[in-house]
Amino acid sequence: MAEKKLYEAATIGDVATLKQLLQTNQPLLELHNAIKQGQESIVAEVLKINPELALELDSKNSSSLHIAAARGNVGIAKRLMEIAPEMCWWRDSHDMNPLHVAAVKGNEAVLEEMLRLDSFAASARLHRGQTALHLCVKHRQLGTLKILVENVGDGDLVNAKDDDGETLLHFAVRTNQLEVVDYLEKSGKVERLTKNSGGKTALDVLNDSFGKASEYPEMKRILKRFSSRPIALNLPMFAEMTMVAAVLIATMAFQAAVSPPGGVWEETKFNETSGEWYIAGQAVMATVQPHKYIQFIQVNIVAFISSLVAILFLATTGSSDQxxxxxxxxxxxxxxxxxIGVTYGFSLILTNPNMEEFGWRTSVIISVGVFAGVMFFIFVVSSFRSGTGRMKRFFKKAAGPATCNFV
Incomplete structure (x- = not known):
């Protein structure tokens, strides 16, 4: 009866009666009931009289925006977000904010409106580290999943793992959602198949459930295309890490130019034996061993210029995805x-008489040998890990689900 009177008062614009009803009854309960029934006019009048009522929580710690998100009423949600936009971040008793609720319920219009106001709320993690995208897959809401991927689905969020290391692909395979797997593959935002905390990729999960998944053949073909993708490169992180090395090499090359091996002449003087002037500040080796010093300078210039070029490209990499x-x-x-490695070898030769017979050719051979050895070691380790994984899958498949009982 109170709700009917409240509705009638709101309909005819009887503000006095509306205020009286709100004072004599439970205003929060009436507001939440009006939101559940989609009565925008009642909600508007109640909030006009008492806007702070929108900030109140019910017994389940749900805000008015949680209820509007669950019911899918865009008009009411917009009005509530105008009053208190911070409600997009509030958590209910299930640790879900209103954006999570809209995604789970499949209310696409409300979700889009919330993302326009505050897209960062979509990145909030839930229990066991699940994201809003995990929830969409878990509750079979492909529509809201597409909205999230298109609006806030950067590489980090789409490839995010929960506390068990499960990605969206793991969730989709476990629940046999071919449409989700196909969409994620076509979106181009999912990296190569990654392993969960149990060491299994989404393809491994599918192989384990062979015969149970009705869409197994098609899903397997899609997941194999993921496996054949090149490893995605995190360009900003690559630029940041490599920039340190480039700056360090440029600094070393600059220092070698202004403080050459063997030092510089401290004062200007004339050498009567050779008939040459030694100018203060010039490199000693430029006079004593000019041929080798010219080679040293040439290589050092290459190191300095190439490191500057690398810095330029790295700076461009940080702001581009090319x-x-x-x-x-x-x-x-x-x-x-x-x-810079050759420069180091020249420095040894110029400053150490015992290295005279060693020669720069030997230095180059040693450097190339060490580099080749390191690359061979990396190749062997990578091949061993890959081979071990294939061997495990082979024996697992050969063993099958059968078990042996010993009497």
Whole structure:
């Protein structure tokens, strides 16, 4: 009866009666009931009289926006967010904010409105580290999943893992959702198949459930396409990490130029034996061993310039997603690293008489040998890990589900 009177008062605009009813009855209960029934006019009048009522929580710690998100009423949700936009972050007793609720219930219009106001709420983690995208897959809401992927689905969020290391693909495979797997593959935002805390990829999970998944053949083909993808490169992280090495090499090359091996002449003087002037500040080796010093300077210049070029490409990489920049930066870094290594060898030869017979050719051979050995070691380790994984899957498949009983 009170709700009917409240509705009638709101309909005819009887503010006096509306205020009286709100004072004599439970205003929060009436507001939440009006939201559940989608009575926008009642909600508008109640909030006009007492806007702070929108901030109140019910016994389940749900706000008015939680209820509007669950019911899918865009008008009421917009009005509530105008009053208190911070409600997008509030958690209910299930640790879910209103955006999570809208995603779970499949209310796409409300979800889009919330994302326009505050898209960062979508990144909030729930119990056991699940994201809003995990919830969409878990509750079979492909529509809201697409909205989240298109609006806030950067690589980190789409490839996020929960506390068990499960990604969206793991969830989709476990629940046999071919449409989700197909959409994630076509979106191009999912990286190669990653392993959960149990060491299994989504394809491994599918293989374990062979014969149970009705869409197994098609899903397997899609997941194999994930496996064949090249490893995604985190360009900003690559730029940040490599920039340190490039700056260090440039600093070393600059220091070698202004403080050459063997030092510089401290004062200007004339050498009567050779008939040459020694100018203060010039390199000693430039006078004593000019041929080798010229080679040293040439290689040092290559190291310095190539490291500067690498820094330029790395700075471009941080603000671009074009693969050509990290490739050029990597090439420049290899050149600068090789050059600074040769510069080190020349420094040893110029300053140590015992290295005279050693020669720069031997230094280059040793450097190349060490580099080749390291690359071979990396190749062997990678091949061993890959082979071990294939061997485990082979024996697991050969063993099958049968068990042996010993009497």
């Amino acid at each position: 693969w050509i920049f990290p490739v050029l930066a990597t090439f420049s870094m290899l050149v600068s690293m090789a050059s």
